[in-house]
Amino acid sequence: MDNFQMNLEKYAELVIKVGVNLHKGQDLMIESPIESLELTRLIVKKAYEAGANFVQVHWQDDVITRSRFEHAHDEALDYYPEWYTNMLERFVENGGALLNIKVPDPDLYAGIDASMISRASKAMAKARAKYQQYVRTSKFSWCLIKAPTVAWASKVYADLPEEQRIDAMWEAIFRINRVYEDDPVAAWRVHMDQLKRVRSVLNGKQYEALQYRAAGTDLRVELPEGHIWLGGDTENASGIRFVANMPTEEVFTMPKRTGVNGTVSSTKPLNVNGALVDRFSFKFEDGKVVDYQAEVGYEHLARLLDMDEGARYLGEVALVPFDSPISNLDRIFYNTGIDENASCHLALGSCYPINLQDGVSFSSEELKARGGNASLIHVDFMIGTADLEIDGVLGDGTIEPIFRRGNWAIAF
Template sequence: MEHFNRNLEKYAELVIRIGVNLNKGQDLLVEAPIETLDLTRLIVQKAYEAGANYVHVHWQDDVVTRSKFDYASDETMDYYPEWYTTMLERFVENGGALLNIKVPNPNLYDGIDAALISRASKAASTARAKYQHYVRTGEFSWCLIKAPTEAWASIVFADLPEEQRVPAMWDAVFKINRVYEEDPIAAWRTHLDTLKATRKVLNARNYKALRYRAVGTDLRVELPEGHIWLGGDKGNARGIRYVANMPTEEVFTLPNRTGVDGTVASTKPLNVNGALVDRFSFRFEAGKVVDFQAEVGYEHLARLLDMDEGARYLGEVALVPFDSPISNLNRIFYNTGIDENASCHLALGSCYPINLQGGTTMTNEELKEHGGNSSLIHVDFMIGSAEMEIDGEFADGSIEPIFRAGNWVLTF
């Protein structure tokens, strides 16, 4: 137990010093499931030790979240409190940092009408549009991290006896976040340097397009002029470096909104607003999803694609080698924040304006004119595998290999 407590403390310090990189005098908002009480208390302690001005914890609970769909009146599905979004906006504008222990339950909404979930999600996304703009433009420091809950661990480690599932999940969380290293902070700085070198090479290449080939996938993704590859840490509007997702293994940019053509098949399940979607595929023409299939969760996927006009276009393209720390655990986590870092992936919906030269000062219409996409949603889905081949296409039409057998062939 003493060993576990030490690792828990190392994890808390890591997410404060590397994740949000909290600076003296900043406010911190922590969004946390009530099951993560011990970790959250340590995070608060480490935040104040780092000089936090004020730390507020917003507790979350699956039973409370589901209660709305089980007991509330129909009209409340289209309501989201303005006072809460105003609080988030003021928090960002005052220079605060956000740490979210993001642990969705894939079975949370079992038996709930997909239309109700879609309506509630749209209401929240619409109300939080300004706040999400701050997120996507890197206005402030924010970091998503993971911690076990019984519901999540029971899905991921269903093959283990019940009493072993949460400990197994903690072991996985510590491994993928390099907590077992003698100095996790130093290990993370080395890892971030590697991702920096990777994005530097890709930005120098300035590809016109990427071509993907794998089982069920034959896709060409055009990249807009002025695209920027990012990965690892990034700087907010005040120049503070932060890591938006821990763990992270990806480098990513934005595709040209109308330059995606072909078919692509998923390689991992997707959690859509608390509902599982699996074994799905898309066909794109001129950037738009014109046909799709799903063996599990078809209706939930259909609702997602109908969220708004931009939901059928891509907003992100990300490269992750198959031979990576998360992928090598050979475990599906049913959590996008982890699974996306074990696999090359794409994202439906809004782009990140930080991936485009001058993008953070553009309106949504200007973004579209320069190849970016705007939407209420941003949903990553995984397409990588050990068979994935990716080529880079240059402006003159020449081609060079980027991935073979799911891994990099470029030298960084």
């Protein structure tokens, strides 16, 4: 077995044992691009070896996905099949786990009218609202992972000869997922313990607000009473711990819906439903985006903010040091699942109820009353830089440094 095959086996085992943490007797659903056939076959093998009852693979293809916008009749864009959402809901309710190899082409919808993409996205979000609530409350184990595709690798490694791009992408994926360690599963457990220490310190602080300063950013974000910092692995409703995103370097919590004021500028491109938005900024007043700019993809950003009333409010605040494994690769991946773990970030849209004490048991009205936001969307955007400064404001008004020069200023 050559080194690549050995590492691919280790990666497949890692996502089963750590990512979804599959237990004997569970069903597993895998959503995979057709270009990831070899990896998907290995994951299925590892799943059955771990005791899976049944593994279902849903194949995806960007050409087919784009074809809908090029050839379907206009009314079809406002449709999303109820039978599919029913299947997803039953799958979760029966204790299944989901693994998604999420690697869309960053330029998938180039030339497609933004309104078409927005309509289809809104129809899907409405239809899948109950399922997304299961996701955001960690009712079940789910994990997003990455694997190279030609389109994605060509975007990220455009500076390399075409024949080297896939190999370069695999090298990056193995590296940022600790696959090169002798025992990646053990290495991830050490990593989870470190993130647990970070979130423990932050939870002990119970800051009333965070204050951000950097070029183009001067922002104050209030945090609700009883907020909870999470990061690394999460416990589902059955008590099984899983990792929702591999790789992961963040700790995150819930901002107060009406407590965000100031301006913030993006530091990395954002892939919004297959369309790139770049060099954008927001102005917040009492939590709401009241003004925004974008040098690239302005119309797509506008459509995103108009998705519903909650789309203009924040649902997540996340901290990632600039000196971290992904950031140190010094490369933009045009994939939020990776780029957000190289940079401090915020998220427009729905909060995660698990970020608030007893939040999972609250109705949407109760959650909103306690500072949470509800929306059809949850879209992370990156704001981290090498000069970012963040202060924490304690209940007595004391101000403490949290980040200086883009990195942690407190000990863990």
